[in-house]
Amino acid sequence: MIRLAQDAGLEGSNPAINISIFAAFVVVTLVVVLRASRTTKTASDYYAAGRAFSGPQNGIAISGDYLSAASFLGIVGAIALYGYDGFLYSIGFLVAWLVALLLVAELLRNTGKFTMGDVLAFRMRQRPVRAAAATSTLAVSFFYLLAQMAGAGVLVSLLLGIGSAVGQSVVIAIVGVIMIVYVLVGGMKGTTWVQIIKAALLIAGAAAMTLWVLGRYGFDFSALLQGAVDKAGADGQRLLEPGAKYGTSEISKLDFLSLGVALVLGTAGLPHVLMRFYTVPTSREARRSVVWAIFLIGLFYLFSLVLGYGAAAIVGPETIGDAPGASNSAAPLLAQALGGPVLLGFISAVAFATILAVVAGLTITASASFAHDIYANVIKKGEAEDKQAEVRVARITAAVIGALAIIGGILARNQNVAFLVSLAFAVAASANLPTLLYSLFWRRFNTTGALCSIYGGLAVAVVLIVFSPAVSGSETAMLSGVDFHWFPLENPGLVSIPASFLLGWIGTLLSSEHNEAKYMEMEVRSLTGAGAEKASTH
């Protein structure tokens, strides 16, 4: 959803205001993170914030994790330019939460400790399944991370007016270093507070702008739509009808279907979302977290519908399309049109904070998976001498991942990496979700099946993306001048998700392994919460 960076900044934007509001956010969150670090001592503190957050707090943090810059700037921009088709994204992103609520969240909280691998490996052979779970966790987190960091580059040029390659790289590096400090010092507790503060700012800002826009049209949504249609000119009516973006050909329609499936099944397999369920004391609180998250995320997408059409009506698709950053500038331009440079500064700072917070959440997830699944259980075979060593490894990993994210973000700065987010969702939906569902609900499922569905789903998704028009052979492709694509769709979900379910099923039938005792233990644990990890007390 994020377009190419351009050289000039947004007209009328005051970089000084933008930077000072963002700096205030950083100072406040750093103080909070430092306070949180005082009570971060054990592994459970570092990975899962001592499991001491309440359902509502965690729900707000989940919405903070989920509402990335791509979904804030991207969806508002897509609605402003493509109208109804932009709205379709948000519906997939929202309905997906029902999968998490009904099938995954509580059972995962009851069964595992820190990572997705805890649940997938519970009744399987530990080492191979944990290695597979960590591989797909790292893959999803890294694709997502890279997309966020590349987005940071676009935002820098857009909002701070920094056009030079060196200047943008420096800002990306600063953002990355602040994020590493959050994660190293504050652990999960600090990261969670950053998410909560950011989510509150983002939702409050969006709510205020929504009321402002609606107020201009006498709180008549139909009048707002009319305004958008009138401003767009002759073919303005298309903004209200589906098809402006995806209706151009049979392939693009199929692509949309594929995207829709990946969105709805991907959320409940995103490792950084799953890990958040471990930060609450009980499965009942995990349930409450999802309820809060669904409510807040749904509300936010309703706001973004108004903001998208508001940007189309007040700013106009033509101005947005010509602005640096194209569709991504819709929300900032609307803020400027409504409240001048101060509101623009606030919204810009919130967008930065969003990237910072989401990147921190991804980094702690990836580092936890490496330290807990790979280091403690694969390398040390689950006999690690002490938990402190594991947390030390997690901290080192977080610093390494942070450094990789900075380098990746600088390299991907001017690339079209929009497909990375859809790739992250497609891998989560293909590698993680089938394996989670099978291991929670299918008695016969075993190690071979789990390995087939994780590695199979991951491989099919990545291969199809590499040979898709997103990478080569189309106008918007990442590589220009070469064309080696043979898979027609940009999103692989339509093929890779059924393939992973099928592979998991075939793999299971190929092996006779079955641990009935562990199966019974897992089922009782997952449904009742008996023996589940409790909150730490301090």
Added chain:
Amino acid sequence: MTTDEFEQRAPAPEQWARAHSSAEFVALRRRLRGFVFPVAVLFLAWYLLYVLLADYAHGFMSIRLFGNINVGLVLGLLQFVSTFGITALYVRFANRRLDPLAGKVRTELEGEEE
């Protein structure tokens, strides 16, 4: 599973097996699956129907109902309504019908060792 910082004696395998075949647990599993599986099929089908309509039935989705509000917008907003509604239904169901049973099985298991 090893324990972390606090003492937590894990029930023995036979205790898990006994709990697994207890009448309460069997009823709990039947209730949970009897709710979440049909509801999941239902909302996924409803979502898929919506996506297919938006994808392939442009004419139908563009029919105006009142003012500038067309069928597509109403169906899209209904997806929000159904998501909020299913969430509320599930929470009510889980609080009333699942939690008491789960609590019973859990106390029996964790209490046994005291």
